[in-house]
Amino acid sequence: MPFPALLFMLKHFIQNVISISRNGKKTPQPSIYYNFPRRFLFTSQKFKPIAFYSIVALTETRVATLRNVLEKELSALGVVGRIYIAPEQGIGGINCQMAVPIEKLDTVKSYFDGFKNDFGQIEYNEGIEDTSSPNFSKLRVLVKNNLVSIRQHVTTQDLAVQPHHLTPEDWHSQLSQKNEDLFLLDMRNQYEYHFGHFKHAIKMDVDTFRDGIQLLDELVANRPKGDDIYMYCTGGIRCSVAGTYLKKKGYENVKMLKGGITAYGHYIKENQEKPSLFKGKNFTFDGRRGEPITNDVLTQCYHCGSSCDHVTNCVNNKCHLLFVQCETCKSKMKHTCSDHCHNVLKGIEEYKLDYDYHRQVAKAW
Ligand SMILES: [Zn+2]
Ligand SMILES: [Zn+2]
Numbered sequence: 263m264p265f266p267a268l269l270f271m272l273k274h275f276i277q278n279v280i281s282i283s284r285n286g287k288k289t290p291q292p293s294i295y296y297n298f299p300r301r302f303l304f305t306s307q308k309f310k311p312i313a314f315y316s317i318v319a320l321t322e323t324r325v326a327t328l329r330n331v332l333e334k335e336l337s338a339l340g341v342v343g344r345i346y347i348a349p350e351q352g353i354g355g356i357n358c359q360m361a362v363p364i365e366k367l368d369t370v371k372s373y374f375d376g377f378k379n380d381f382g383q384i385e386y387n388e389g390i391e392d393t394s395s396p397n398f399s400k401l402r403v404l405v406k407n408n409l410v411s412i413r414q415h416v417t418t419q420d421l422a423v424q425p426h427h428l429t430p431e432d433w434h435s436q437l438s439q440k441n442e443d444l445f446l447l448d449m450r451n452q453y454e455y456h457f458g459h460f461k462h463a464i465k466m467d468v469d470t471f472r473d474g475i476q477l478l479d480e481l482v483a484n485r486p487k488g489d490d491i492y493m494y495c496t497g498g499i500r501c502s503v504a505g506t507y508l509k510k511k512g513y514e515n516v517k518m519l520k521g522g523i524t525a526y527g528h529y530i531k532e533n534q535e536k537p538s539l540f541k542g543k544n545f546t547f548d549g550r551r552g553e554p555i556t557n558d559v560l561t562q563c564y565h566c567g568s569s570c571d572h573v574t575n576c577v578n579n580k581c582h583l584l585f586v587q588c589e590t591c592k593s594k595m596k597h598t599c600s601d602h603c604h605n606v607l608k609g610i611e612e613y614k615l616d617y618d619y620h621r622q623v624a625k626a627w
Pocket of ligand 1: 563564565566567568587588589590591592
C-alpha cells in the first residue's frame with residue numbers, strides 16, 4: 263500500500279476511535295469505520311441481532327434493484343449481516359439476518375417501513391442478547407433462486423396456504439397440555455437439535471433442509487390426515503415451507519411456532535415463572551453460534567468429552583470445521599480440530615482431506 267494511503271487510513275482510523283471514546287453516542291463515519299475488521303477496534307459499540315423473513319412475490323427486476331439499494335443504504339447505517347432475496351418463480355421474498363448498531367435500531371426499522379409494498383408488514387425477531395462482536399465484517403445482500411434450498415419445485419404462490427402459526431404463548435400451553443402425546447418435529451438439521459431442543463421433539467436426522475423435506479414423507483406416512491402435527495425451527499422460515507408442503511399433501515392440522523425458537527426464548531425470558539419446554543441453546547448461523555434459552559449444556563467437547571457448548575471454527579482455513587471445544591483443549595490444540603490440522607499450520611504436513619459439507623459441525627454428543 264502506498265505510504266500516503268496508509269497515512270490517510272491511519273488518520274481516519276484514529277479520528278474515529280477517538281470520537282467513539284469521547285462520546286459514546288456519536289456515530290462514526292460508516293464508510294471507513296464499518297469496513298475495518300471489528301476485532302481491531304477497541305470500542306464498546308453494541309449491536310442488536312435482528313432477523314425477519316417475508317415470503318412475497320417479487321419480480322426479477324425488483325429483486326435486482328432491491329439488492330443494490332438495500333446493500334448500499336443499510337451499509338451506510340452501519341448494519342452488518344446477510345440478506346437473501348429471491349424472485350417469485352421460486353420461494354421468493356426476503357430473509358434477513360442482521361446485526362444493527364443499537365442506536366440505529368429504530369432508524370433501520372423505519373427504513374424497512376418504506377418497503378411495505380415489497381415485503382408487507384415485517385415482524386422482527388430480535389436476538390435475546392446484544393453483542394459487541396457480531397462477526398459479520400460487512401453486509402452482504404445476495405440474490406438466490408429460493409430463500410431456502412429445496413429439491414421440489416415450489417413457487418411463492420404455492421406458499422400462500424400457510425400452516426397455522428401459533429404464538430409462543432399458545433405453543434407453550436398446547437405443548438404443556440399434550441405432554442408426551444404429541445407429534446412434534448424439529449425441522450432443523452441434526453446438529454442444531456443436539457445443542458438444544460423441545461421436550462419430546464423428533465430429531466430430523468439430516469444435515470440439510472433439502473434432506474429434511476424428503477424425510478418428512480417417511481415420518482408422516484402412517485399418520486391420519488387429521489392429526490395435529492407440530493413443527494418448529496430457528497426463526498420460522500423452514501416451517502413456513504415444510505408446513506405448506508404437508509398441507510398440500512392433505513395434512514390439515516399443521517401447526518408451527520411463530521417466530522421459531524428465537525421468539526419462544528423471548529417469551530420464556532419475559533415469563534420466568536413458566537418452565538421452559540426448550541432445553542439448551544438455540545443454534546444460530548451467525549457469529550454467536552447460538553444463544554442460550556436455558557443453562558442446560560447438552561453437548562460435549564469434541565476432544566476430551568467434557569460438558570461444553572462452545573462452538574468454534576478450526577483455524578486451518580482449508581478445514582474450517584465447526585466443532586465444540588473447551589478452553590483447555592482450545593489452547594492445547596491451538597484452535598485446531600485435530601493433530602493433522604495443527605501440523606498443517608506448523609507447515610510439517612500437507613492438508614489431506616477434502617472439504618466436506620457434512621462435516622460442518624463435528625459430532626459432539
Ligand atoms: Zn476439551
Ligand atoms: Zn481442522
